[in-house]
């Protein structure tokens with residue numbers, strides 16, 4: 001199961017990459033725009049933090065196939081190695097995905113809301129599809145079921161395309177996505193912090209320390 005960070009916050013990426021095992025970073029135009037500096041510099045810095053085997057997913061902003069292809073080739077050439085170009089599953093996007101994957105440029109098909117869109121992206125050659133779990137839930141859909149259906153379709157028809165589930169509001173969605181068989185999730189800072197912590201863990205550890213100190217009267221951490 002791969003866990004990626006859905007952010008362009010350099011400090012957060014660096015800190016998290018130092019402490020936990022993460023498998024890459026995903027961005028989109030909204031995420032990059034928040035940084036308010038040149039997006040190429042931001043992506044370059046993220047690429048430097050990540051070791052070579054970790055994946056960087058960067059999204060195009062154009063909506064016309066020709067321009068999407070131009071942008072994708074730029075991203076591919078600039079951030080060589082494990083770069084996946086995120087392309088939305090609009091009609092012009094499918095056209096670009098087909099063109100680019102035939103030329104060995106790796107694509108993550110994004111803004112996926114239905115299993116049918118995922119199927120069409122897989123047929124076009126996408127390496128990953130990114131269904132938006134919480135955005136599906138927000139329109140009274142069931143994001144987890146959409147992911148589960150995509151996983152089943154890909155397994156049934158032997159597609160190599162993997163599911164990189166995105167858009168999460170809570171860790172329960174992530175747990176269910178794991179159980180549904182998705183290969184990867186991308187998680188924002190807020191939800192990521194809840195993946196590894198629990199107040200009762202902190203309480204338990206503090207109690208152990210206090211009990212120890214009561215008996216032995218030593219400052220444990222001072223040495």
Ligand SMILES: O=C[C@H](O)COP(=O)(O)O
Nearest residue numbers: 006027028135166167168
């Ligand atoms: O790139 C897409 C994002 O992962 C969507 O996440 P969001 O719904 O939390 O903005």
